[in-house]
Amino acid sequence: MRPGKFAYHRAETIDAALELLTNNEDAKVLAGGHSLIPALNLRLAQPEMLIDIGRLENLRGIQANGSLMIGALTTHAQIETSAAVQQYCRALSAAVSKVGDPMVRNRGTIGGNIAHADPASDPPTVLLACDSIIHLQGPDGTRTVPVQDFFLDLFTTDVQPNELVTGIEVPNMSDHKTAYAKLTHPASHYAVVGVCVAVKMDGDTCDHAHVAIGGALPKAMRSPGAEAALAGTTLDDAALNAAAEALMDEIRAEVMGDVYAPEAYRTAMAGVYLKRAIRQALAS
Amino acid sequence: MQVSITVNGKRYERNIDPRMLLVHFLREELGLTGTNIGCDTSQCGACTVHLNGKGVKSCTCLAVQVDGMDITTIEGLAQNGALHPMQEAFWELHGLQCGYCTPGMIMASTAYLATNPSPSEEEIRGSLEGNFCRCTGYQNIVAAIKSAAEKMQQEPVGV
Numbered sequence: 437m438r439p440g441k442f443a444y445h446r447a448e449t450i451d452a453a454l455e456l457l458t459n460n461e462d463a464k465v466l467a468g469g470h471s472l473i474p475a476l477n478l479r480l481a482q483p484e485m486l487i488d489i490g491r492l493e494n495l496r497g498i499q500a501n502g503s504l505m506i507g508a509l510t511t512h513a514q515i516e517t518s519a520a521v522q523q524y525c526r527a528l529s530a531a532v533s534k535v536g537d538p539m540v541r542n543r544g545t546i547g548g549n550i551a552h553a554d555p556a557s558d559p560p561t562v563l564l565a566c567d568s569i570i571h572l573q574g575p576d577g578t579r580t581v582p583v584q585d586f587f588l589d590l591f592t593t594d595v596q597p598n599e600l601v602t603g604i605e606v607p608n609m610s611d612h613k614t615a616y617a618k619l620t621h622p623a624s625h626y627a628v629v630g631v632c633v634a635v636k637m638d639g640d641t642c643d644h645a646h647v648a649i650g651g652a653l654p655k656a657m658r659s660p661g662a663e664a665a666l667a668g669t670t671l672d673d674a675a676l677n678a679a680a681e682a683l684m685d686e687i688r689a690e691v692m693g694d695v696y697a698p699e700a701y702r703t704a705m706a707g708v709y710l711k712r713a714i715r716q717a718l719a720s
Numbered sequence: 721m722q723v724s725i726t727v728n729g730k731r732y733e734r735n736i737d738p739r740m741l742l743v744h745f746l747r748e749e750l751g752l753t754g755t756n757i758g759c760d761t762s763q764c765g766a767c768t769v770h771l772n773g774k775g776v777k778s779c780t781c782l783a784v785q786v787d788g789m790d791i792t793t794i795e796g797l798a799q800n801g802a803l804h805p806m807q808e809a810f811w812e813l814h815g816l817q818c819g820y821c822t823p824g825m826i827m828a829s830t831a832y833l834a835t836n837p838s839p840s841e842e843e844i845r846g847s848l849e850g851n852f853c854r855c856t857g858y859q860n861i862v863a864a865i866k867s868a869a870e871k872m873q874q875e876p877v878g879v
């Protein structure tokens with residue numbers, strides 16, 4: 437057996453899960469298990485207790501009603517195949533369809549993905565570009581956090597030890613052109629670089645653009661420089677090049693590298709994938 | 721912890737340690753050693769089984785998580801002694817060399833065909849992103865899946 441010993445509780449209600457979390461300091465929530473179980477298998481994580489929230493059906497599912505409300509337990513595969521998500525936010529459909537592989541997408545959940553906050557993951561970049569809102573619940577009730585304030589550092593979020601992510605609210609982006617371009621690590625399938633853009637066009641001119649980048653940084657970031665370089669242009673090559681330069685300048689000091697993809701390579705690819713994302717958005 | 725898991729149509733009641741992975745439950749508790757373990761990192765897909773009809777990696781799932789659910793393993797594909805069309809196609813078109821990845825390949829591709837019964841070659845390749853083969857170069861695996869898909873279009877089967 438690979439994981440170390442732990443006590444296991446299957447929560448039947450959100451309140452029961454919250455009570456267990458509050459009363460057990462070294463407890464961890466188990467959702468799809470596709471970040472946590474690999475960590476248990478390698479004994480990188482050895483919690484004393486797992487609280488399995490996988491059967492809290494009211495945290496699963498997608499509602500489209502002005503904005504998208506995606507339950508925390510909704511799997512990547514469910515999001516990928518949702519017509520409502522495709523309609524409201526194509527970039528999110530695109531990003532989750534590139535998460536790992538089909539088996540990972542069948543089990544992994546969006547709530548677990550953002551709570552884990554792996555810097556190489558895909559959904560956070562899209563949620564950031566689309567000004568999403570994270571819904572949380574703790575023993576004292578519910579609260580919401582704009583995604584800009586949710587990711588604090590690598591593997592670190594604003595979720596408190598006794599809280600659950602309950603859902604993710606994504607605005608209706610159908611009046612924007614959105615896209616997610618990913619340079620995929622060939623073995624792990626995680627993002628080496630991932631760029632999400634949401635552009636609002638006014639005729640041939642870009643009224644405004646949202647640009648977020650992930651994969652290469654401790655946490656996904658917006659790029660004010662690239663956004664400024666795109667606004668008011670026709671998104672011609674000169675504007676795309678200027679935006680790519682601005683993005684690369686902004687991230688250069690913070691980019692993380694490894695043997696496979698050193699800092700300079702990731703920085704350069706950030707520029708390339710920004711341009712690809714914009715071209716994909718315009719073609720959509 | 722007491723669990724009741726249906727595997728290949730038969731219900732098994734067992735008292736297990738919560739840390740037991742589904743793949744170990746299948747191999748060690750039930751003796752169904754067709755499901756292989758190929759890596760430590762949830763990447764290779766050798767352990768792929770169907771959970772309520774969908775492809776999942778049984779090394780990345782606790783057995784207690786699937787309590788009350790339905791699992792199909794490679795041992796459950798043949799019906800009444802007749803191989804599943806996917807198994808036949810792998811055999812006929814030489815979709816394997818050492819065979820280590822094969823149970824996972826077959827479980828992943830049968831799950832995939834249930835969502836897309838007549839995929840293009842490119843779609844087949846995409847569907848195998850989570851299954852690694854160290855021998856074949858994938859060429860014959862893709863050909864086998866394509867051929868099985870065509871046969872199954874003519875004569876649909878249960879799984």
Ligand SMILES: Cc1cc2nc3c(=O)[nH]c(=O)nc-3n(C[C@H](O)[C@H](O)[C@H](O)COP(=O)(O)OP(=O)(O)OC[C@H]3O[C@@H](n4cnc5c(N)ncnc54)[C@H](O)[C@@H]3O)c2cc1C
Pocket residue numbers: 464465466467468469470471472473474508509534535536537540543544545546547548549550551552554556557558559595599600601602624625626627761762763780
């Ligand atoms: C082979 C492989 C490839 C992958 N490739 C990618 C990829 O390309 N891109 C990508 O983005 N991701 C990738 N992933 C990760 C995948 O997206 C995971 O599903 C996801 O990161 C975690 O979701 P989960 O439901 O599996 O969470 P779990 O593993 O169950 O939990 C992860 C963490 O979040 C906490 N948690 C879970 N749910 C909640 C909640 N509702 N509230 C509070 N805390 C919670 C847990 O306590 C734990 O600490 C990959 C995973 C694997 C195994």
Ligand code: FES
Pocket residue numbers: 756757758759760761762763764765766767768777778779780
């Ligand atoms: S054993 Fe490699 S993915 Fe399960």
Ligand code: FES
Pocket residue numbers: 815816817818819820821822852853854855856
């Ligand atoms: S046949 Fe040997 S690993 Fe695929």
